[in-house]
Amino acid sequence: MNWKKWIVAFIVAAILVQVYDFVVFAKLTRDVERRSGLAFRPDISQWKVIFTSVVATLLFMLTYALFGKSRGYRLGTGLLFGVLMGFIPWIGNVYNRLLLANFTPSLYLAWAAGSWGSYVLTGIVSGLMYKE
């Protein structure tokens, strides 16, 4: 594993994912969240949300570095990795939709597609920046 390349790629991805999350979850999907019957915490700790997002990015990129080698570290590999990894938590949102009352179809779509896009973005950055 090339730690120097990995750390640079991780920092770039973490920053881009924060920007993406802000645009998608704090702006674009805010109305969908308000219209759903789910109650949101009035005192959401943004620092905890950011920290969680950074940890998720770190885990994703560690997994990419460990498993991406067989297909060669390049854009196509990162993109495929991000697309496939993103679809697994998408199913998690399907479970939420099926199990939780008030988890409306629009909230399901917003969260599933929003988080999928975040994984695809991380995959693209990984594919472009990480090499051994």
Place this chain on the structure above:
Amino acid sequence: MNANRLLLSIVVLSVVANGYDFLVHNVLLKATYQAHQDLLNVPQRLGLLIFADIVWVILFCWFYAAFARGRGFRLSTGLWFGFFVGLIAGWMPQVYSRLVLAGFPIAFYISWGVSNLVRSLLLGAVIGRLYHER
């Protein structure tokens, strides 16, 4: 990619995943769900939950077959794969739910986070034993 082994893995993992979910959600967590019935859809759409499990397994197996070759198709590779997928796609979403949803009980966060991680590890172990390209 070994199509026969992939298909076999999908069938076996689908059975294991649904059996595991039945045990966890219908037996072990029954009391937790009864205590929080107001948060849940009643009745549960069992057929769709089983179908969602199968789709999850297809993605998991396809992902493993596409990316695990570099580490060698073996038990330890499957376990590591399951561990990371379990953390990223199983545990982290529960952390988000706990952070932003007001009524999301800690019992759901812990039980869903842990059961998702264990399920992913279990499925990683099974595919690590079952799938190879020979």
